[in-house]
Amino acid sequence: MTDSRHDVIIVGGGIVGLAVALEITRRFPHLNLLVIEKEDRVARHQSGHNSGVIHSGIYYKPGSLKAKLCVAGAAAMVEFCYEHGIPHRACGKVIVATSEEELHPLEELRRRGEANGVPGVRLVGPPELRDLEPRASGLAALVVPSTSITDYAQVCGKYAELTVQRGGAILTSAEVISIKRGTNEVVVETRRGSFSAAYLINCAGLFSDRISRMAGDEPEVMIAPFRGEYYDLIPERSSLVRALIYPVPDPRFPFLGVHFTRRISGRVDAGPNAVLAFRREGYRRTDFNLTDLASSLAFPGFWRMAAKHWRSGLDEVHRSFSKPVFVRALQRLVPEVREEDLVAGGSGVRAQALKRDGTLVDDFQFAQSGNMMHVLNVPSPAATASLLIGRAIVDIAAILR
Numbered sequence: 007m008t009d010s011r012h013d014v015i016i017v018g019g020g021i022v023g024l025a026v027a028l029e030i031t032r033r034f035p036h037l038n039l040l041v042i043e044k045e046d047r048v049a050r051h052q053s054g055h056n057s058g059v060i061h062s063g064i065y066y067k068p069g070s071l072k073a074k075l076c077v078a079g080a081a082a083m084v085e086f087c088y089e090h091g092i093p094h095r096a097c098g099k100v101i102v103a104t105s106e107e108e109l110h111p112l113e114e115l116r117r118r119g120e121a122n123g124v125p126g127v128r129l130v131g132p133p134e135l136r137d138l139e140p141r142a143s144g145l146a147a148l149v150v151p152s153t154s155i156t157d158y159a160q161v162c163g164k165y166a167e168l169t170v171q172r173g174g175a176i177l178t179s180a181e182v183i184s185i186k187r188g189t190n191e192v193v194v195e196t197r198r199g200s201f202s203a204a205y206l207i208n209c210a211g212l213f214s215d216r217i218s219r220m221a222g223d224e225p226e227v228m229i230a231p232f233r234g235e236y237y238d239l240i241p242e243r244s245s246l247v248r249a250l251i252y253p254v255p256d257p258r259f260p261f262l263g264v265h266f267t268r269r270i271s272g273r274v275d276a277g278p279n280a281v282l283a284f285r286r287e288g289y290r291r292t293d294f295n296l297t298d299l300a301s302s303l304a305f306p307g308f309w310r311m312a313a314k315h316w317r318s319g320l321d322e323v324h325r326s327f328s329k330p331v332f333v334r335a336l337q338r339l340v341p342e343v344r345e346e347d348l349v350a351g352g353s354g355v356r357a358q359a360l361k362r363d364g365t366l367v368d369d370f371q372f373a374q375s376g377n378m379m380h381v382l383n384v385p386s387p388a389a390t391a392s393l394l395i396g397r398a399i400v401d402i403a404a405i406l407r
Contacts, residue, residue, distance in 0.1 A: 009199035012040045016207045017217055019043030021053040021389050023209030024165035025396030031172035039174040044181035049162035055354030057267045060154035061387040068121040071370045077123050079391025087156050090164050093270045094156040099250030102144035104338045108254040112148055126151040141246045141340050155270050158389045185221040208380040212286045212357040218380045227359040227382055228305040231286045234278025236351035243347040244274045251339050264335045276336050281322045289353045310364025359383035379403050
């Protein structure tokens with residue numbers, strides 16, 4: 007016996023799961039929808055621990071799903087924030103080349119931006135860079151005026167509110183214990199009861215691979231948790247940064263490098279680094295979970311990734327434990343920043359899909375399996391493009407055709 011039956015169950019109350027729920031209630035108001043979230047409220051993890059940046063779409067390979075969804079998704083996010091009174095600001099950003107070796111990758115980013123339809127992108131020299139960011143230093147910079155900032159926790163709250171207004175249900179504190187699938191239904195047992203549905207969509211983020219296995223599928227990837235740690239500029243020194251200052255990213259990794267981000271609150275973040283977390287929700291260096299660590303070490307792709315990138319990984323760990331090293335990385339962008347200008351800030355954990363060959367999955371990855379869909383990799387710009395990602399998932403979902 008189950009407590010209730012639904013047409014669709016979504017596992018995960020982060021920004022992607024809520025965007026899917028919002029799209030289903032908009033497009034198919036007759037369907038009985040339930041969102042299951044293990045925490046006591048929505049957006050407790052990645053969706054509530056991010057930089058708040060509405061990304062422009064400049065980084066992504068032309069033709070990739072990321073590139074296709076990000077530019078349109080950013081416009082949709084700005085429109086959504088405006089419509090619902092959520093704070094947002096189009097502050098723009100600069101991507102700064104600080105060495106000769108970074109000039110060619112910077113030009114490649116410009117070409118990608120143009121190919122992806124990012125508006126207003128242009129290369130500038132040191133004089134115009136100083137006009138935009140007086141304390142920044144570099145040989146050249148790429149100006150991306152369409153980049154904006156918002157508060158994604160508020161966005162998630164509005165997604166949830168609209169979903170419920172349109173007839174959907176959101177059940178919190180309902181960790182999934184087991185999933186049983188039949189020909190015509192899926193039964194999801196949680197700590198708050200048992201629920202059945204004709205179709206299940208797995209948007210469990212850091213636990214999406216485990217939910218997939220719980221449902222009897224074998225995903226091609228493992229979720230590797232990477233913790234990003236931030237410092238905050240003290241208020242007296244926040245004038246060092248007007249908006250957003252980024253480095254030229256290393257093309258080998260799906261991370262953007264330490265940078266400066268002015269939040270919608272006015273606070274300026276510095277970071278993040280990217281270190282492997284020893285717990286899937288490990289926001290502190292001391293957080294540890296034997297099951298989480300063992301699952302990483304047992305996956306062959308983990309060791310292949312480590313063999314490829316061990317040196318970079320050690321650099322990230324060194325920067326995590328050494329504030330002077332962290333500050334030196336930031337000084338490449340803003341030479342005036344000092345150790346005493348920074349205080350410990352927050353952190354976030356990114357759910358990064360890892361293939362068996364050790365490759366870090368760069369694009370979005372969805373897996374259809376009968377009457378289920380598993381959303382296995384939705385890294386940045388997942389929040390930016392969440393409305394468009396929600397539409398794409400609903401388009402693909404077989405039961406909703």
